[in-house]
Amino acid sequence: MMITRIAVAQLASQADPEQNLARASVAIRQAADAGAQLIILPEIFMALLAKENFNAVYARGVSQPLDGSYVSGLRQAAAQANIWVVSGMLETAHRVANRTYNTTVVIDSSGSLLAFYRKTHLYDAFGFRESEVFAAGEQLFTPLETPFGRMGLFVCYELRFPEIARYQAEQGVDFFVMPSAWVVGTLKEMHWQHLVKARAIENTAYMFACDQVGHNYLGRSLLIDPLGVVLAEGTEDECMLYADLDPRRLDIARQTLPALTHRRPDLFARS
Secondary structure (H helix, E strand, O other), X not given: OOOEEEEEEEOOOOOOHHHHHHHHHHHHHHHHHOOOOEEEOOOOOOXXXXXXXXXXXXXXXXXXXXXXXXXXXXHHHHHHHOOEEEEEEEEEOOOOOXXXXXXXXXXXXXXXXEEEEEOOOOOOOOOOOHHHOEEOOOOXXXXXXEOOEEEEEOOHHHHXXXXXXXXXXXXXXXXXXXXXXXXXXXXXXXXXXXXXXXXXXXXXXXXXXXXXXXXXXXXXXXXXXXXXXXXXXXXXXXXXXXXXXXXXXXXXXXXXXXXXXXXXXXXXXXX
C-alpha cells in the first residue's frame, strides 16, 4: 500500500441540510485538490442539533432516508472529486416512532454507498439524553477493506467504550475514523484528548477523529498515529486538517509494540 493522505473537515453545521451539503461539497473538492483520498466530516453534519433544538420532533423533521438529497449529493461530490467520503447524518427511522438514527455513511471514490452505521451507544450523560432523540443501532461496524487499509469506525460517545474499538481491531483494522459532535463541558476536552490517543495506542492503529465546531461543540479534531503521535490537531474554529497514513509506520508500530499478539483472551472468557 502507498502512503495515503487523509483529510478531516472540522466544520460547524447549519440549520439547512442543503447548505450543509453545499459546504461539504466544497470541503470534498478542497481535500481532493490537496491530494487526499479520504475525507471525514463530523457526526450528524447534515443538520444542526444544538442545545436549543435537541429534541425528537426537530430531528425527525429534518431527517432523511439513505437515498435522500444529502447522501445523494455526497455521492455525486465524491465521484466528481474521486475521493472517499465519510459523513454523519440524521436518518429517518421508519420502524421506531418519533426517533431518528444517528447514522454515518461511507462512500467510495466512484460514488457508491458502501456502508452505513447507526450509532449503537447513545449519549445519555453530562445532562444530555440522546436516547430521547435517536433510536440505537443494533450492530457494530464491520471493518471495511479500502484501497488504503482496513477501516474501523465508531462515533463520538462510543470513544468511551474501548471494547468497541477492540472488537473491530480483533478483525483487523489499520485505521479508525470517528465522526463526532463532542459537546463542551467540565473536563470534556481532557477526556477527548486522552481517549482518542488511547484508542490509537492500545490498538496500534491510526485514529482520525473529526469533531464538529461552533454552537456547543468542542472542535479540536485529532489525527493520531499508531504510537500516539499527534499528526494534526484542530483549533476551536473551522479548519481543514491533513495527515498521512503510512503503512510502513503501521508495521514499525506493530513490531515495536506487538501488544495485540500478547493478549490472552482465554483469561477474559466468562463461564
